[in-house]
Amino acid sequence: MIFYCESRIFSGQERMFLTAACARSHQTKCILIVNSTNDAAIKFSKSNGHFSEIKLIDNFDQKFSSLFIWFRWSRIYSLSQYLKEKRRQYPIICVSQGRIESGNIGVLAGKLARMNIISYIPMVHSHIEMGSGKLSGTIKDLLCSPLYRLPDSFITISNEVAIELRENCSATIKVVENFAQRKPLVKVEDVPPLFYDKSYYKLILPGRLLNKQKGQLDLVRALKVVSEKTSQNILCYIVGDGPDDSLINNEIKNLDLSHNIFMLGNRSDLLSIMYECDLVVLPSLFEGVPLVLLEAAILDKDIIASDIIGFKNYISKNDVFSPHNTDSLANKIISKLRKDATKAIYNENLERLLSRNEDIFTTDFCKVLNELS
Incomplete structure (x- = not known):
């Protein structure tokens, strides 16, 4: 073959x-x-x-x-x-x-x-x-x-x-x-900004920097809405590289979010960084079943994701938001911040994948x- x-x-x-x-x-x-x-x-x-x-x-x-x-x-x-x-x-x-x-x-x-x-x-x-x-x-x-x-x-x-x-x-x-492989966590050597500051609620978006698929700009714009609606300290790590690095960086600067959103590039210690974060956000516009969903679930993380085939068949309807919809994403983040929403519930399809x-x-x-x- x-x-x-x-x-x-x-x-x-x-x-x-x-x-x-x-x-x-x-x-x-x-x-x-x-x-x-x-x-x-x-x-x-x-x-x-x-x-x-x-x-x-x-x-x-x-x-x-x-x-x-x-x-x-x-x-x-x-x-x-x-x-x-x-x-x-x-x-x-x-x-x-x-x-x-x-x-x-x-x-x-x-x-x-x-x-x-x-x-x-x-x-x-x-x-x-x-x-x-x-x-x-x-x-x-x-x-x-x-x-x-x-x-x-x-x-x-x-x-x-x-x-x-x-x-x-x-x-x-x-x-x-x-x-998804069950990899051991490693020590975070190049520590991201404010990584160990417990006063911050930390989000993470892992994935290739390709906005038309992964929707990074939707999260950046949603975080601007969140910052205007809540006084809670919040930050986000965007992990990965790709052709839209400059596009995403410019939007972060234009919205004056450089103190809240940090682009970390590719990281061999992604899982260790994800483990320390409070919420994994997956705002993709189209997907198959991304491995990052499985990796986050193996770590038993709280997850919210766009309401598309690659996600909605694996987590509960309470943990999905409308794709390419800034307000829907912002409201879902705020509900997690205020603890109005419980931790993400993995359905049996995701549990089967984890096995x-x-x-x-x-x-x-x-x-x-x-x-x-």
């Missing part, structure tokens, strides 16, 4: 995909095709896998992929020729698709090479959900519509996402739920690969 991952980042989606690929590589001969700039993914795969070959592909600009995919035929053709050479021994390609726009060079090359194509995809979304205008969002969705019909089958991460996928394609769909581990995940994934092969 060939596994294809063109992503430049190594976030939850890529970690799950490569964990499964590495497990499979210990069972049978496998090739991994991976972005040459994704050093973390390459290191992880070499340390944990047993691949017959790790083929590095050149990085490329992945913006506007739903449109530009139809103009990347030189890259697609080159990859298809490689796949044709390998097809006799490796007739199946499993492609990591964080969104339906991504990974399609691998999908189309696999089509040209007449391979069985399995897509590993964590979510379905519309571009209006992602912040596009009604007209541009409709056009982008039309461009994406054919992409759902390219793979022969899909593996996704929840029954709810599977239902949305079935509205877009007629391919076979299998569900393999995520897991999963790497062995269960890889066993399930390899079983599904066998079925789809």
